[in-house]
Amino acid sequence: MKKIIYFLLVCVGFLYACKDEEQVLLNADFISDKQTISAGEKVCFMDKSAGEPVRWDWAFEGGEPSVSNLFSPEIVYNYPGTYTVKLKVGRGTDNAETEIQQYITVVYPDEITVAFKSNKTQALSDETISFTDLSIGFPSAWSWEFIPAEGRTVTSTEQNPTLVFEPGVYSVKLTVTNPKTTATLTKENYLNIIDKNSVAADVTADRRMVIEGETVSFKDASLGRPTRWNWTFEGGTPSTSNEQNPTVTYSTAGRYKVTLVASNDMNTSTAEQEGYITVLPGKDIVLFYPFEGDSKDMGPNGIHPEVLKLGDNMDVNFNAPARK
Numbered sequence: 001m002k003k004i005i006y007f008l009l010v011c012v013g014f015l016y017a018c019k020d021e022e023q024v025l026l027n028a029d030f031i032s033d034k035q036t037i038s039a040g041e042k043v044c045f046m047d048k049s050a051g052e053p054v055r056w057d058w059a060f061e062g063g064e065p066s067v068s069n070l071f072s073p074e075i076v077y078n079y080p081g082t083y084t085v086k087l088k089v090g091r092g093t094d095n096a097e098t099e100i101q102q103y104i105t106v107v108y109p110d111e112i113t114v115a116f117k118s119n120k121t122q123a124l125s126d127e128t129i130s131f132t133d134l135s136i137g138f139p140s141a142w143s144w145e146f147i148p149a150e151g152r153t154v155t156s157t158e159q160n161p162t163l164v165f166e167p168g169v170y171s172v173k174l175t176v177t178n179p180k181t182t183a184t185l186t187k188e189n190y191l192n193i194i195d196k197n198s199v200a201a202d203v204t205a206d207r208r209m210v211i212e213g214e215t216v217s218f219k220d221a222s223l224g225r226p227t228r229w230n231w232t233f234e235g236g237t238p239s240t241s242n243e244q245n246p247t248v249t250y251s252t253a254g255r256y257k258v259t260l261v262a263s264n265d266m267n268t269s270t271a272e273q274e275g276y277i278t279v280l281p282g283k284d285i286v287l288f289y290p291f292e293g294d295s296k297d298m299g300p301n302g303i304h305p306e307v308l309k310l311g312d313n314m315d316v317n318f319n320a321p322a323r324k
Helices: 002-024
Strands: 031-032 036-038 040-049 055-060 074-077 081-091 094-107 116-118 121-122 127-131 141-148 154-157 161-163 168-178 181-194 204-205 210-211 216-222 228-233 245-248 254-263 268-280 307-309 315-317
Touching: 031 081, 031 094, 036 040, 040 081, 116 168, 116 181, 116 228, 127 168, 204 254, 204 268, 210 216
Parallel strands: 036 094, 121 181, 210 268
Antiparallel strands: 031 040, 040 074, 055 081, 081 094, 116 127, 127 161, 141 154, 141 168, 168 181, 204 216, 216 245, 228 254, 254 268, 307 315
């Protein structure tokens, strides 16, 4: 009887020893919630390894992030292709690993949203214009058409072309495709290309209403490439100038004309602005608010109140909301 009991105990102990040995053997394995996705989607992975590992070292080709130490990581795949997944697990001094090639397939999306921009929409005929494709949906081919009101259409198959155009007004059409879909966007009259030798005179000034004795800074705003400037300032000192951006003093009240003749070796253009500058008499002015964006007093006394008191029952608040 004692021999039988001893034999049974030995068998039970052997079985438990075998079971413990099986528990420490590692076998790396994993699953995922999906294996085929569209670009930009995520995949949830889960360790299914045998042997109760306590360490995980994942490597995801084409994924973001590309590595992880989590038990169940979530990985985003942003670019079409087929990708390998590796997993190495560990427990104590034991390690096991597996690698499945072409495990994840990332396909092109079913829809493309077309968008583009250029670094300028108005340029001279010898200036380069750079275009940037901003389309969403992983296009793999691009077809640009630059369509003038008259003349030959310019084309390009580059993703981001840089081009020089003949004078004219151009509409821009971009067609993008991927292996699953096509989309098109047209921007009418998007480009205005000016003859490099043309001149279109124009004038701007830092302000157009001043008090007697104050100065006005003028700026040449001409289109094209003028190389010479001939200004005439009615009522101003100096009354003429050949500078590109002159400064003029006005000493007498009135409304005065400004004329600019801009030219180069090929063309000449004239801009004439009647009553462009208004000069107010400074003798009897105490406060002067031209309402050019703030409540700063431009009068001879230079007072800067936030609220100007006018008698006992009237306030003028320059910071109040605008009223129509």
